[in-house]
Amino acid sequence: MKIKAIITGASGMVGEGVLHECLLHPEVGEVLVIGRRTAGVIHPKLKEILHSDFFDLSPVKDQLKGYNACYFCLGVSSVGMKEKDYHHVTYDLTMHMATILADQNPGMTFCYVSGSGTDSSEHGKLMWARVKGQTENDLMQLPFKAAYMFRPGFMRPTKGLKNTLKGYQFFAWLYPVLRPLFPNFVCTLQEVGQAMVNVTGKGYEKRVLEVKDIVKLAHLTE
Numbered sequence: 001m002k003i004k005a006i007i008t009g010a011s012g013m014v015g016e017g018v019l020h021e022c023l024l025h026p027e028v029g030e031v032l033v034i035g036r037r038t039a040g041v042i043h044p045k046l047k048e049i050l051h052s053d054f055f056d057l058s059p060v061k062d063q064l065k066g067y068n069a070c071y072f073c074l075g076v077s078s079v080g081m082k083e084k085d086y087h088h089v090t091y092d093l094t095m096h097m098a099t100i101l102a103d104q105n106p107g108m109t110f111c112y113v114s115g116s117g118t119d120s121s122e123h124g125k126l127m128w129a130r131v132k133g134q135t136e137n138d139l140m141q142l143p144f145k146a147a148y149m150f151r152p153g154f155m156r157p158t159k160g161l162k163n164t165l166k167g168y169q170f171f172a173w174l175y176p177v178l179r180p181l182f183p184n185f186v187c188t189l190q191e192v193g194q195a196m197v198n199v200t201g202k203g204y205e206k207r208v209l210e211v212k213d214i215v216k217l218a219h220l221t222e
Helices: 013-024 083-104 127-139 166-181 189-202 211-218
Strands: 003-008 028-035 046-050 069-072 109-113 146-150 154-156 186-188
Touching: 003 013, 003 189, 013 028, 013 069, 013 189, 069 083, 069 189, 083 109, 083 127, 109 127, 109 189, 127 146, 146 189, 154 166, 154 189, 166 186, 186 189, 186 211, 189 211
Parallel strands: 003 028, 003 069, 028 046, 069 109, 109 146, 154 186
Antiparallel strands: none
């Protein structure tokens, strides 16, 4: 059965890269992007929903039914934010959408992008890591077919895409050096997208995916 995927965050770097891989992948039959602004992509596989309020998806929830995957790439930087505000736009927003999707699509595989260093204990010193850890933990309690937490570190951006963050653009040339030196922290954005598609179709023995798991999944051929 072909994958029918919902993607969030497609106007950002990670979401744009995942969308790019999905549109290229033969196992992906349909893609629905939901966002506050258009992804700026036209493709026969692609549909878009423009929706301004992600804290109230009730007006569009019926359009979210009938999909077997969600690649949740929406997120904000915690820099300069108070924990209460970061928790609201990270945990509350994600759980609102995920709860609706679990209800609408109980056979769905849900992939959530958190980050390397996320704190599963929820009690560490780093605010963002605690909030992401709580989000991961509670997502895995929802009644999806499966939920996988992606923890990429440094990602080499995909050439030709328009939403690459400046820091990643600046350091991309170091990738051939960083990859062998820091294999537990460095992958490509292409591998993140391919790993999401592969884990949807093939599954994986772990639910929390560190960089080495992402790379392994990206290159699965059977």
